[in-house]
Amino acid sequence: xxxxxxxxxxxxxxxxxxxxxxxxxxxxxxxxxxxxxxxxxxxxxxxxxxxxxxxxxxxxxxxxxxxxxxxxxxxxxxxxxxxxxxxxxxxxxxxxxxxxxxxxxxxxxxxxxxxxxxxxxxxxxxxxxxxxxxxxxxxxxxxxxxxxxxxxxxxxxxxxxxxxxxxxxxxxxxxxxxxxxxxxxxxxxxxxxxxxxxxxxxxxxxxxxxxxxxxxxxxxxxxxxxxxxxxxxxxxxxxxxxxxxxxxxxxxxxxxxxxxxxxxxxxxxxxxxxxxxxxxxxxxxxxxxxxxxxxxxxxxxxxxxxxxxxxxxxxxxxxxxxxxxxxxxxxxxxxxxxxxxxxxxxxxxxxxxxxxx
Amino acid sequence: xxxxxxxxxxxxxxxxxxxxxxxxxxxxxxxxxxxxxxxxxxxxxxxxxxxxxxxxxxxxxxxxxxxxxxxxxxxxxxxxxxxxxxxxxxxxxxxxxxxxxxxxxxxxxxxxxxxxxxxxxxxxxxxxxxxxxxxxxxxxxxxxxxxxxxxxxxxxxxxxxxxxxxxxxxxxxxxxxxxxxxxxxxxxxxxxxxxxxxxxxxxxxxxxxxxxxxxxxxxxxxxxxxxxxxxxxxxxxxxxxxxxxxxxxxxxxxxxxxxxxxxxxxxx
Amino acid sequence: xxxxxxxxxxxxxxxxxxxxxxxxxxxxxxxxxxxxxxxxxxxxxxxxxxxxxxxxxxxxxxxxxxxxxxxxxxxxxxxxxxxxxxxxxxxxxxxxxxxxxxxxxxxxxxxxxxxxxxxxxxxxxxxxxxxxxxxxxxxxxxxxxxxxxxxxxxxxxxxxxxxxxxxxxxxxxxxxxxxxxxxxxxxxxxxxxxxxxxxxxxxxxxxxxxxxxxxxxxxxxxxxxxxxxxxxxxxxxxxxxxxxxxxxxxxxxxxxxxxxxxxxxxxxxxxxxxxxx
Ligand SMILES: Nc1ncnc2c1ncn2[C@@H]1O[C@H](COP(=O)(O)OP(=O)(O)O)[C@@H](O)[C@H]1O
Ligand SMILES: [Mg+2]
Numbered sequence: 001x002x003x004x005x006x007x008x009x010x011x012x013x014x015x016x017x018x019x020x021x022x023x024x025x026x027x028x029x030x031x032x033x034x035x036x037x038x039x040x041x042x043x044x045x046x047x048x049x050x051x052x053x054x055x056x057x058x059x060x061x062x063x064x065x066x067x068x069x070x071x072x073x074x075x076x077x078x079x080x081x082x083x084x085x086x087x088x089x090x091x092x093x094x095x096x097x098x099x100x101x102x103x104x105x106x107x108x109x110x111x112x113x114x115x116x117x118x119x120x121x122x123x124x125x126x127x128x129x130x131x132x133x134x135x136x137x138x139x140x141x142x143x144x145x146x147x148x149x150x151x152x153x154x155x156x157x158x159x160x161x162x163x164x165x166x167x168x169x170x171x172x173x174x175x176x177x178x179x180x181x182x183x184x185x186x187x188x189x190x191x192x193x194x195x196x197x198x199x200x201x202x203x204x205x206x207x208x209x210x211x212x213x214x215x216x217x218x219x220x221x222x223x224x225x226x227x228x229x230x231x232x233x234x235x236x237x238x239x240x241x242x243x244x245x246x247x248x249x250x251x252x253x254x255x256x257x258x259x260x261x262x263x264x265x266x267x268x269x270x271x272x273x274x275x276x277x278x279x280x281x282x283x284x285x286x287x288x289x290x291x292x293x294x295x296x297x298x299x300x301x302x303x304x305x306x307x308x309x310x311x312x313x314x315x316x317x318x319x320x321x322x323x324x325x326x327x328x329x330x331x332x333x334x335x336x337x338x339x340x341x342x343x344x345x346x347x348x349x350x351x352x353x354x355x356x357x
Numbered sequence: 358x359x360x361x362x363x364x365x366x367x368x369x370x371x372x373x374x375x376x377x378x379x380x381x382x383x384x385x386x387x388x389x390x391x392x393x394x395x396x397x398x399x400x401x402x403x404x405x406x407x408x409x410x411x412x413x414x415x416x417x418x419x420x421x422x423x424x425x426x427x428x429x430x431x432x433x434x435x436x437x438x439x440x441x442x443x444x445x446x447x448x449x450x451x452x453x454x455x456x457x458x459x460x461x462x463x464x465x466x467x468x469x470x471x472x473x474x475x476x477x478x479x480x481x482x483x484x485x486x487x488x489x490x491x492x493x494x495x496x497x498x499x500x501x502x503x504x505x506x507x508x509x510x511x512x513x514x515x516x517x518x519x520x521x522x523x524x525x526x527x528x529x530x531x532x533x534x535x536x537x538x539x540x541x542x543x544x545x546x547x548x549x550x551x552x553x554x555x556x557x558x559x560x561x562x563x564x565x566x567x568x569x570x571x572x573x574x575x576x577x578x579x580x581x582x583x584x585x586x587x588x589x590x591x592x593x594x595x596x597x598x599x600x601x602x603x604x605x606x607x608x609x610x611x612x613x614x615x616x617x618x619x620x621x622x623x624x625x
Numbered sequence: 626x627x628x629x630x631x632x633x634x635x636x637x638x639x640x641x642x643x644x645x646x647x648x649x650x651x652x653x654x655x656x657x658x659x660x661x662x663x664x665x666x667x668x669x670x671x672x673x674x675x676x677x678x679x680x681x682x683x684x685x686x687x688x689x690x691x692x693x694x695x696x697x698x699x700x701x702x703x704x705x706x707x708x709x710x711x712x713x714x715x716x717x718x719x720x721x722x723x724x725x726x727x728x729x730x731x732x733x734x735x736x737x738x739x740x741x742x743x744x745x746x747x748x749x750x751x752x753x754x755x756x757x758x759x760x761x762x763x764x765x766x767x768x769x770x771x772x773x774x775x776x777x778x779x780x781x782x783x784x785x786x787x788x789x790x791x792x793x794x795x796x797x798x799x800x801x802x803x804x805x806x807x808x809x810x811x812x813x814x815x816x817x818x819x820x821x822x823x824x825x826x827x828x829x830x831x832x833x834x835x836x837x838x839x840x841x842x843x844x845x846x847x848x849x850x851x852x853x854x855x856x857x858x859x860x861x862x863x864x865x866x867x868x869x870x871x872x873x874x875x876x877x878x879x880x881x882x883x884x885x886x887x888x889x890x891x892x893x894x895x896x897x898x899x900x901x902x
Contacts, residue, residue: 049528050528050629051524051527051528051629052629053629070527070629070631071524071527071528071629072527072528072530072531072532072631073530074528075530076528077528078524078525078528080521080524080525082521084521084522084524084525085522085525086522086525086526086539086540086543087522087544088543088544097526097529097531097539098529098530098531101526101529101530101531101532101535101539102530149525149529150528150529152529153529153530364801365708368700368703368704368708369704369708369710371700372697372700372701372704372716373712373716375697375700375701376701376716376719376720378745379765379768379769379772380719380720380722380723380769380772381719382738382744382745383731383734383735383738383769384722384734386734386737386738386743386744387730387734390734390737425643428639429639429640429643429644431636432635432636432637432639432640432643433636433640433643433644435632435636436632436633436636436637436640437640439630439632439633440630440633440637448640448644451644451648452644454648454652455648456826456827457826457830457876457877457880458830458873459829459830459831459832459849459850459853459869459872460830460832460833460850461830461832461850461851461853461854461869462655462830462850462853462869462872462873464857465655465853465857465862465865465866465869466651466652466654466655467651468857468862469651469654469655469658469862469866470650470651470654472862474862476654476657476658497647500647501647501648501651504644504647504648520630523630524629524630527629527630527631532631533630533631533632536630536631537632555724555725558725558727559725561727562725562726562727562728562729562730563727564727564728564729564832564833565728565830565831565832565833565850568832568833568854569854569857581727582727582728582729582730582833583729585727585729585730585733586729589733589837594733594737597733598733601727601729601730601733601734604726604727604730605726605727605730607725608722608725608726608727608730609725611721611725612718612719612721612722612725613718615718615721616714616717616718
């Protein structure tokens with residue numbers, strides 16, 4: 001089922017929490033709502049589920065306006081951040097709950113419910129845990145029960161609030177992969193909330209970034225990562241070097257070097273340039289004019305990659321962070337104190353004014 | 358570090374001594390007093406007509422007060438803990454008002470409302486209804502005094518429970534009653550049980566407020582505590598203690614339920 | 626209202642209707658009636674040496690009872706939280722007896738116990754100590770009914786206290802009692818005072834457990850609720866209401882002051898804790 005959100009506003013007391021949100025989620029999409037905490041992700045998700053009233057705006061499931069429909073009638077699967085399992089019910093009863101509370105007319109016979117619960121237990125790989133109580137399960141297992149419970153009612157939309165938030169790194173990675181597979185299997189339109197950019201980029205087909213109740217950018221993970229549309233996005237999505245410069249008539253001038261920017265700016269404006277650590281190549285010899293002279297100040301090995309901090313010769317205070325593969329690093333045999341030359345492969349610039357938002 | 362071997366026995370003994378003086382001996386004297394003239398007097402005291410009538414009236418008061426307060430406690434706790442609105446905290450405080458008011462004053466209030474010279478006095482006389490010096494007055498006064506007991510057991514429990522589980526239930530298609538019955542209720546049932554029992558104990562034992570509004574007409578408007586007072590003032594100590602013993606047994610039952618409930622809630 | 630769970634209109638509506646009927650309307654009637662008495666009537670009812678003496682007794686006896694309960698409540702809470710011993714559950718259950726036992730029952734039991742020929746009264750009589758039908762008896766009854774408050778307020782706080790703070794003090798060389806006095810007591814004080822305030826408020830209005838043991842001798846062992854009762858028995862509703870109003874006002878002022886004190890204390894502790902961390 002597709003979801004269309006039109007001009008949603010939400011105010012708590014006097015504080016606006018969501019501002020003019022427009023969003024269209026296509027049938028079968030796996031969409032991540034990404035944003036720093038407090039940006040309104042949970043609120044948006046709860047509004048879609050019908051757990052929160054909107055102050056203004058409309059929500060459509062397909063062509064049907066559901067804005068004033070209660071959460072009971074929306075047939076939405078919701079997975080709560082802290083699972084919200086029913087503590088006094090066994091896992092299988094938790095999962096069966098949505099099927100058992102239906103009106104008698106539309107309720108499945110008990111045998112069918114038991115079958116369906118078994119099927120779901122298999123799906124979430126908890127066949128052996130049907131008779132356990134929630135407090136006998138690990139975090140990851142609880143999460144899967146919550147998911148199975150939400151899926152039991154054949155939801156037309158699946159909403160997950162920080163589904164992996166409370167789990168440790170290992171379990172997170174596994175569940176991430178698993179959610180992707182599950183989504184492929186079921187094909188349910190799925191929205192999940194996260195404040196972890198890596199998670200969003202890894203799992204989703206589409207990423208929507210929220211900040212202070214507004215959608216800042218939307219796109220595919222590649223699109224979002226490659227072309228952040230603001231300094232905020234640059235800093236929010238992974239590491240980035242920030243270099244200050246000025247716009248001249250030839251391009252952008254940083255440390256006396258001139259770069260061609262992908263964006264056009266007014267001449268004379270101060271700009272901030274953003275470069276990802278892996279978008280810098282480094283060599284011992286100067287080979288072209290577009291290289292920054294740097295001194296290596298520290299080296300960190302993190303598994304197969306090496307992070308190098310280098311001090312700019314002409315720069316004021318900012319150091320440059322460079323990411324190299326282990327093999328490249330060994331090839332260059334870099335040591336602390338080396339004077340080297342850094343070439344910027346890709347630079348995106350923003351005028352300093354909008355830097356301040 | 359503060360657990361010195363020397364302090365422990367001294368403090369425990371001191372605590373027991375204090376409690377013996379104030380709680381154990383009074384309890385003991387009720388038992389002994391009740392049987393001081395033999396089992397027969399005890400049995401007679403609790404079965405003679407005036408006693409039977411007092412017990413009957415007390416039960417009437419109970420059956421009216423406790424179910425209504427239960428309904429009130431449940432609805433109030435639902436409205437006050439599952440929703441956020443302005444004045445919420447204020448209402449929670451208001452529920453406790455009857456605790457801050459002397460039972461005698463509580464009785465006085467109902468005399469002012471329904472007494473002969475009260476606000477509704479003439480209207481009541483014109484319609485040949487009697488509230489004060491009659492059962493309705495006793496029930497109203499008891500209801501006033503015992504209003505907070507069930508609600509105040511439930512409110513902290515349901516507050517701590519949060520709304521996540523209920524919301525999950527709603528998104529799964531359950532309506533309000535089903536959600537309450539399947540999700541909220543299992544978490545509060547023990548607290549509710551204790552609230553109901555404590556409320557009953559207090560309704561049975563309410564004395565001050567009921568003294569004011571009852572006419573103390575023997576055998577007509579006497580509840581159990583009032584009957585105890587009359588017997589005691591007539592120096593029929595064994596009989597007074599016999600009725601007192603019945604009520605004490607209910608109090609002990611209340612305490613036992615509390616212990617069980619606390620254990621259950623710990624285990625969850 | 627921000628939640629979307631069902632049932633708010635009905636539950637809220639029923640709650641307000643019920644409370645209006647049982648609490649609000651009666652209370653408004655009381656205020657209304659009080660205002661109708663007029664200054665003169667009010668004044669005449671108040672200016673009465675019997676009332677002064679009753680007020681003095683009610684306040685002093687309640688105050689002493691609150692102090693006794695503060696001390697022994699702390700002791701019992703301490704014993705219950707910190708020690709394991711035979712009979713602990715019994716002790717825990719007994720504490721709640723005054724909440725559950727009808728006040729009149731408590732009243733006749735205490736009277737029999739402390740009367741001249743009672744178990745305790747007969748032990749005290751040779752020493753020249755009279756309890757029943759004296760202010761001491763009133764105080765004992767009020768101690769009884771206020772007993773659970775301090776224990777139940779202090780227990781959770783004591784349980785939540787960080788054992789490491791105590792251990793740190795011990796490692797720094799403080800003796801057990803010094804640790805208690807300097808580290809624990811200040812942290813427990815707000816809860817103790819809160820419990821004492823509740824016990825005091827309950828004691829001020831108490832009727833059932835006191836009337837029997839007090840003997841109700843005018844100017845000597847009459848408490849304020851009893852005075853109200855006397856007026857009512859003479860159908861002097863205006864007089865009863867005037868006394869009730871005075872008592873309500875006085876106890877509200879006192880409760881208010883106690884709340885301020887508690888607030889101030891816990892803020893001070895909050896600051897201290899913030900400073901030390
Ligand atoms: N029930 C509520 N009442 C008042 N403010 C709220 C409520 N729920 C959320 N907020 C506020 O709305 C903002 C967005 O919250 P939320 O949607 O939970 O953000 P996120 O999930 O992105 O962390 C926060 O500033 C939060 O304090
Ligand atoms: Mg959130």
